[in-house]
Amino acid sequence: MSSSVLDRAGIAAGPVHTDPPDDVPAAPARWRRVARRLTPARKATGLLTVLVLWQVGAGAGWLGTTTPAPTDVLSAARELIASGELAHHLGVSLTRVAKGLAIGLSVGLLLGLAAGLLRLAEDLVDGPLQSLRMLPHLALVPIFIIWFGIGETSKIALIAIGPIFPLYLNVLHGIRGVDERLVESARSCGVGRLGLILRVILPGALPQILVGLRQALGLGWLSLVVAEQTATTAGVGFLMNDAREFLRTDVIFVVLVIYALLGLATDLFVRLIERRALAWRRGFAGE
């Protein structure tokens, strides 16, 4: 009788006994969970430090009289938002970028696809594009103003031309980098020409294409800044030039922050695409 009690106790103790070895690796796991929850805080710390130093520095006058404090910049931004000025200028700028990128990205993508998929197209297109690529496209401002006038066309043309090259190059190299053995394997599975492009070549090239997209979008913003430096009466670039005339450094800083936020937004956008479209990939994430 007593032995059966012991047995039962043994059985009851069974799961308890197995717990400690489970608990040992659980402790670091818990730590990892806590650490993961702290990651956003860790990422924010650097930025916060810079902001605090800036505020303190501007208040104490270490940064000279022409540097506004973050709080000044914030109030200038509030003013611009309240008056509707910011929305107006931002709208104009975003329209320019949207139009320019729509053209530039389409051309870059089409040329890259053509050159990547067809040898003939590569032979025809690659030479001219490679030599044009060496030319800093922002140097085209004067000739674009002569060709297209000082209106919207020259600005959109400038924004359109920059992104063509990085997208073209990355699309082409992405396609060329697709594993030939996968192509052969898909062919042996009876995949046709179109299927080969849609199910093998494009997915294989996508990581590189997205790198190109990121660089192209960055160039789009850069071109916008330059395009709005001259001969314009609207856009965030105009806002900045106008502020310079009146030594409104706080407004200048507002525009700089807007440029940074726009760049950040596009980067997040591409990263979102990457996370969804490249879910199959697992890269080194860092220690």
Next chain:
Amino acid sequence: MTATTTAVPGTGTAAVRVRGARRAFDGRVVLAGADLDIAPGEFVALLGASGSGKSTLLRAVAGLDRGATGRFRVPDRRAIVFQEHRLMPWSRVWRNVTLGVRGPDLRGRALHALTEVGLAARADAWPRTLSGGESQRVALARALVRTPDLLLLDEPFGALDALTRIKAQALVAQLWTEHRPAVLLVTHDVEEALLLADRALVLRDGRIAEEFVVDVPRPRALDNPRLLALRRALLRALGVNADLPTDKSVPEEKP
């Protein structure tokens, strides 16, 4: 391309009929007029020393090598499993299985084929999450789903570890018994050939130099005396003297 590839109806006398297959790479002759016949439902193993052109012949039969010349009569319904699994890393497992297949209920067909290789549970996994043996089984399912008249296996177990290889060989034997496609297995593993094949061919100097009929009933055990004799003969045909080592301890590596 001078090779002619024509379809063979399933009831034809030969599933594969190759005459005078030739292939040279930069002047180096690899295939010098090789002839090959495979009956419907027959399992043929093709052996040969490294660089003897085994894979070249298989690729020519598969229609993958446009530089090969000769007369090739090969079924339209054929499927290949390569040494590497060659799954599309960006497609889920079941989509890899039905790659290039058209028709209704692709997922159902993929699941059916994956069930046969014991991987139905991994249908929605990414290929990178599979082990080497699992990937190769998916590649087998991808071949099966096409219900091929000819199954081409290019050293499909060469990259697997020894234990996984034994299981994969058993799986292939089982699948072949159930579906009975004609099979051309390229391998450097003499025992693999003897366990699986009806006939073992030795490729030498660009031609099929010797043929061994493996007249041993299935399922086969490696210690079957007839298989041991065949193994010795086959190794000798491959230029290896099997009598020097005492047991079957990788005698292929002896000079």
